[in-house]
Amino acid sequence: MTSIETLAATISTEVGKLSDLLLELGSPTPTLEETGFGDFAHESDTPKGVALRETRSAILVAAQDLLQLVRGPTEHILCLAWSAADTANIDLITRLGIPQNVPLGSSISIEELSKVVRLPDALVARIVRYAIGIGIFVEEKPGYIGHSASSAALVQNPHLSNIVHFGTEFLGNILLKVPEAVVSKRDNPDHAPDAAFNIAYRTDESLFSLFQKNTDLNTKYHEYLAGRVNTPLWSVDRLRAAFPWSSKGDVTVIDVGGSSGHTVQYLASLMPTAKFIVQDSNKSALDMGRRAVEMSASDPSLRSRISFEEYDFFTPQPIEADIYIYRHILHDWNDADSVKILSSLLPALKPGAKILISEGIVPAPPAKRLNTLATKMIRIEDMFMLAAHNAHERSVMDFVSLFDKVSPAAFKLVGVTSGTEAGAFQSLLEFEYLGLPN
Numbered sequence: 001m002t003s004i005e006t007l008a009a010t011i012s013t014e015v016g017k018l019s020d021l022l023l024e025l026g027s028p029t030p031t032l033e034e035t036g037f038g039d040f041a042h043e044s045d046t047p048k049g050v051a052l053r054e055t056r057s058a059i060l061v062a063a064q065d066l067l068q069l070v071r072g073p074t075e076h077i078l079c080l081a082w083s084a085a086d087t088a089n090i091d092l093i094t095r096l097g098i099p100q101n102v103p104l105g106s107s108i109s110i111e112e113l114s115k116v117v118r119l120p121d122a123l124v125a126r127i128v129r130y131a132i133g134i135g136i137f138v139e140e141k142p143g144y145i146g147h148s149a150s151s152a153a154l155v156q157n158p159h160l161s162n163i164v165h166f167g168t169e170f171l172g173n174i175l176l177k178v179p180e181a182v183v184s185k186r187d188n189p190d191h192a193p194d195a196a197f198n199i200a201y202r203t204d205e206s207l208f209s210l211f212q213k214n215t216d217l218n219t220k221y222h223e224y225l226a227g228r229v230n231t232p233l234w235s236v237d238r239l240r241a242a243f244p245w246s247s248k249g250d251v252t253v254i255d256v257g258g259s260s261g262h263t264v265q266y267l268a269s270l271m272p273t274a275k276f277i278v279q280d281s282n283k284s285a286l287d288m289g290r291r292a293v294e295m296s297a298s299d300p301s302l303r304s305r306i307s308f309e310e311y312d313f314f315t316p317q318p319i320e321a322d323i324y325i326y327r328h329i330l331h332d333w334n335d336a337d338s339v340k341i342l343s344s345l346l347p348a349l350k351p352g353a354k355i356l357i358s359e360g361i362v363p364a365p366p367a368k369r370l371n372t373l374a375t376k377m378i379r380i381e382d383m384f385m386l387a388a389h390n391a392h393e394r395s396v397m398d399f400v401s402l403f404d405k406v407s408p409a410a411f412k413l414v415g416v417t418s419g420t421e422a423g424a425f426q427s428l429l430e431f432e433y434l435g436l437p438n
């Protein structure tokens, strides 16, 4: 049985390991002060980097259990029930651009800050003092707001800011409508909206068609997608060890639903003679990608090796390629639509072609307490999919069954690599096309 004493002992041992590792890696001691904005932001896959990740994870697991025990069940439930207040606060400070208006290395008076964000002093004081209570900003001198490590991270890392912005303003909003959507589907199945998103945005359209028309939301969505790949959990670097990219030579790789092409821009460095095509139905995401490739100073060959094409993945795939990547695509769609998406590949497939699915994988039961973001993210993402599209995340067997429905015995699951043990949200499922059975 877990006791507070054994948890405290685990934490003490693991914190000792963490301190030693930080010393060996020449990394600074973590601090809550402004200068700590970059702590742990950059993970490496060196043996010491992996040890650091495992030690941090052991501390988080034990510390979360210790917190839950010390709080007791009543306080634990109350903390969860009121966590929407934290989300609303971080949404508000992001929308108002408060972190960017607090100077790094000094402070700003609440009166000055209020003028900049055009709100009354008393309201701004309430907003920032709530934020200080959850570790964002500090008030070392009454009435003067400065940065903590977390608020400084929002300034120093625009990707983090973009993730938070879309993650609270859009995803936070639709998540709160999930209970209404689920109950209404149960009680009124013929007239219920498809997903929580439809309730929140008072529309019958799908999320993707609304985004096509709403420039502001669309930009935030694709900035959020690009932001995610710039955080350790979602980093495209994790793809490196998941597949033998560099041995593939002179091949054509298609990133289906590739948004602004952040995945192939990374893969191009691992496959110097390969050609890449980013296909997406969203024109502005493709334009965003074209601009990024045009401006890429690091590798001028990208301009000739990466192209962007508008394509609807429900229509027959027009290009015969060696490798097709579907990264965070099928989780947006229910099983019937996912089978249609994969079936539209059939006209272009040649035997030996690879279909790589890069997605979070739902772990096998029984479910457990999830005390780290790396392990909890799949459940969070599953709720995003429910809220946004009435869709869901899948287990490995769920993916195998989708391919079987596309064409029984035409695809082989070659292997599954990476995943949360390696500190990544996604696993890589490698399927090979064997040809249609006679």
Ligand SMILES: C[S@@+](CC[C@H](N)C(=O)[O-])C[C@H]1O[C@@H](n2cnc3c(N)ncnc32)[C@H](O)[C@@H]1O
Pocket (backbone or CB within 6 Å): 208, 225, 226, 256, 257, 258, 259, 260, 263, 279, 280, 281, 282, 285, 311, 312, 313, 314, 326, 327, 328, 329, 332
């Ligand atoms: C969750 S995002 C994943 C983007 C990218 N693969 C990544 O990993 O960041 C889903 C992508 O599918 C695209 N999409 C949605 N419907 C599509 C369709 N019918 N045809 C092609 N792309 C589509 C969206 O525009 C978006 O870029």
